[in-house]
Amino acid sequence: xxxxxxxxxxxxxxxxxxxxxxxxxxxxxxxxxxxxxxxxxxxxxxxxxxxxxxxxxxxxxxxxxxxxxxxxxxxxxxxxxxxxxxxxxxxxxxxxxxxxxxxxxxxxxxxxxxxxxxxxxxxxxxxxxxxxxxxxxxxxxxxxxxxxxxxxxxxxxxxxxxxxxxxxxxxxxxxxxxxxxxxxxxxxxxxxxxxxxxxxxxxxxxxxxxxxxxxxxxxxxxxxxxxxxxxxxxxxxxxxxxxxxxxxxxxxxxxxxxxxxxxxxxxxxxxxxxxxxxxxxxxxxxxxxxxxxxxxxxxxxxxxxxxxxxxxxxxxxxxxxxxxxxxxxxxxxxxxxxxxxxxxxxxxxxxxxxxxxxxxxxxxxxxxxxxxxxxxxxxxxxxxxxxxxxxxxxxxxxxxxxxx
Ligand code: AMP
Ligand code: MG
Numbered sequence: 001x002x003x004x005x006x007x008x009x010x011x012x013x014x015x016x017x018x019x020x021x022x023x024x025x026x027x028x029x030x031x032x033x034x035x036x037x038x039x040x041x042x043x044x045x046x047x048x049x050x051x052x053x054x055x056x057x058x059x060x061x062x063x064x065x066x067x068x069x070x071x072x073x074x075x076x077x078x079x080x081x082x083x084x085x086x087x088x089x090x091x092x093x094x095x096x097x098x099x100x101x102x103x104x105x106x107x108x109x110x111x112x113x114x115x116x117x118x119x120x121x122x123x124x125x126x127x128x129x130x131x132x133x134x135x136x137x138x139x140x141x142x143x144x145x146x147x148x149x150x151x152x153x154x155x156x157x158x159x160x161x162x163x164x165x166x167x168x169x170x171x172x173x174x175x176x177x178x179x180x181x182x183x184x185x186x187x188x189x190x191x192x193x194x195x196x197x198x199x200x201x202x203x204x205x206x207x208x209x210x211x212x213x214x215x216x217x218x219x220x221x222x223x224x225x226x227x228x229x230x231x232x233x234x235x236x237x238x239x240x241x242x243x244x245x246x247x248x249x250x251x252x253x254x255x256x257x258x259x260x261x262x263x264x265x266x267x268x269x270x271x272x273x274x275x276x277x278x279x280x281x282x283x284x285x286x287x288x289x290x291x292x293x294x295x296x297x298x299x300x301x302x303x304x305x306x307x308x309x310x311x312x313x314x315x316x317x318x319x320x321x322x323x324x325x326x327x328x329x330x331x332x333x334x335x336x337x338x339x340x341x342x343x344x345x346x347x348x349x350x351x352x353x354x355x356x357x358x359x360x361x362x363x364x365x366x367x368x369x370x371x372x373x374x375x376x377x378x379x380x381x382x383x384x385x386x387x388x389x390x391x392x393x394x395x396x397x398x399x400x401x402x403x404x
Contacts, residue, residue: 030213031170042136047098055102057086105131149324171321177240178219181248208403224254247300277304302372331361331399348378
């Protein structure tokens with residue numbers, strides 16, 4: 001048996017980043033950016049008004065002037081005006097360019113406007129630059145706004161859109177195939193016989209992958225038969241970048257996967273990790289025609305399967321796509337916990353936060369790694385190290401959220 005850390009390293013050592021492609025910004029959501037993006041102009045590109053009101057020269061206010069004749073109107077989307085006489089003002093709308101020679105905006109709520117003149121109400125205090133969002137104050141032209149390796153969620157896409165990037169270089173979507181195995185497993189809509197089970201792992205895996213941004217996923221199911229398994233694996237290896245198998249990887253008499261994978265030419269990197277759940281996890285890869293397929297065979301127990309996806313497969317996919325790793329998250333154990341076996345424990349938890357902002361992880365009592373009903377109430381798992389038995393209340397541990 002190898003450790004969790006050794007397994008991670010063995011996976012990382014085999015991964016080769018996927019190539020990049022250019023896609024339209026409309027199709028770039030959740031993809032990993034493979035270029036860095038710079039501001040194409042100053043942001044904001046001009047001194048912009050942050051209020052609806054009047055723009056004027058602060059020097060006039062300093063000299064005691066409170067009422068200003070309105071000599072023009074500046075709209076958002078109209079070219080910049082000029083304040084030629086510092087004793088006058090220009091009506092201005094939020095987002096409009098500040099007129100030349102103006103350096104202060106008084107908001108409409110602070111004014112009485114009558115007969116073409118704007119009077120500043122008593123008690124309103126102003127300063128030079130008030131109500132002005134200065135040119136280049138968010139970013140000067142040329143500054144890097146998005147780094148290579150970031151995932152393009154809504155906020156990153158708004159930055160890309162604002163600097164005119166109609167097309168973006170992103171890493172290719174990995175083609176992922178899910179193959180579930182098991183004679184006992186029937187379709188969702190089936191009426192199972194007493195000894196049969198409706199299959200759920202395939203849908204859980206696909207949904208979690210999609211939520212993490214991996215949308216090119218196909219799935220099928222095979223029975224526990226060596227030849228059929230080998231045949232199915234061989235055909236998937238021709239078209240997938242990543243093959244995720246579930247079930248049939250342990251030591252049962254019909255657990256054919258390790259044999260079928262090796263017969264199909266997949267080079268095993270490891271099997272058996274000192275962890276619970278998910279001890280039988282198998283990983284390898286296969287290189288054909290200069291293209292690699294990475295193969296993860298996850299134990300079929302729903303909790304093991306789901307945990308291994310989050311602990312190993314999703315990080316590996318991120319790495320394949322060149323995504324820069326995010327900050328590790330931690331949560332404190334909400335109650336004392338004991339675990340004797342010398343295994344790393346991935347413990348599903350109910351996460352909560354208190355009024356000081358501290359995250360607490362309450363271990364959920366669950367039956368076995370087949371108890372996916374309990375797990376559905378949790379938000380993720382904490383990782384308890386292998387060589388300890390007693391875990392104190394309040395001790396912090398790494399927390400991995402379920403992909404939602
Ligand atoms: P296995 O890893 O094939 O020995 O399966 C372990 C347990 O997980 C068995 O009880 C299976 O019925 C269950 N299982 C395996 N695959 C699935 C699946 N796709 N959906 C739900 N349960 C599964
Ligand atoms: Mg099975």
